Amino acid sequence: MQKPNMAVTGDETDEETDLAPSHMAAATGDMPTYQIRAPTTALPQGVVMAASPGSLHSPQQLAEEATRKRELRLMKNREAAKECRRRKKEYVKCLESRVAVLEVQNKKLIEELETLKDICSPKTD
DNA sequence: AAACTGTTTCGTCACCATTA
DNA sequence: TAATGGTGACGAAACAGTTT
Numbered sequence: 001m002q003k004p005n006m007a008v009t010g011d012e013t014d015e016e017t018d019l020a021p022s023h024m025a026a027a028t029g030d031m032p033t034y035q036i037r038a039p040t041t042a043l044p045q046g047v048v049m050a051a052s053p054g055s056l057h058s059p060q061q062l063a064e065e066a067t068r069k070r071e072l073r074l075m076k077n078r079e080a081a082k083e084c085r086r087r088k089k090e091y092v093k094c095l096e097s098r099v100a101v102l103e104v105q106n107k108k109l110i111e112e113l114e115t116l117k118d119i120c121s122p123k124t125d
Numbered sequence: 126a127a128a129c130t131g132t133t134t135c136g137t138c139a140c141c142a143t144t145a
Numbered sequence: 146t147a148a149t150g151g152t153g154a155c156g157a158a159a160c161a162g163t164t165t
Contacts, residue, residue, distance in 0.1 A: 074136080074137075077136085077137070077138085077150085077151095078135085078136060080150060080151065081135080081151090081152080083151090084151060084152055084153095087151095088152085
């Protein structure tokens, strides 16, 4: 049940904000992103209430209202999904950079441990 | 060059949690 | 409790790299 779709361009602007589930320093990395399809939003940006809810009567008007509500919902959900994915990407980036930091830290500690072992081990000749 | 395969992005639906 | 927002899952489409 897919709607006919789209043209090609990119949006998905990777701006830095902090909303990641676990707040971290943003890792500035580059991402080779595929940029496909324009957000051929079926609706103009900023769709607004057309009529006051109380003034609808005929079945036609009710149907139109229902359609409008649905389109609004879809538009909002579309935007929400974009935002959700953006946050998730950012979160993953943060995790990756944290992993990198911890790996370096771990390596250093292992080296330090080895030197300490060398120093402390009794010399048997 | 066409066919195939894997990856990425997007829109939608369904569901859950929160809020008014 | 209805409305709303966030997100996982799914399928479609675009694209890139590989194979024939």
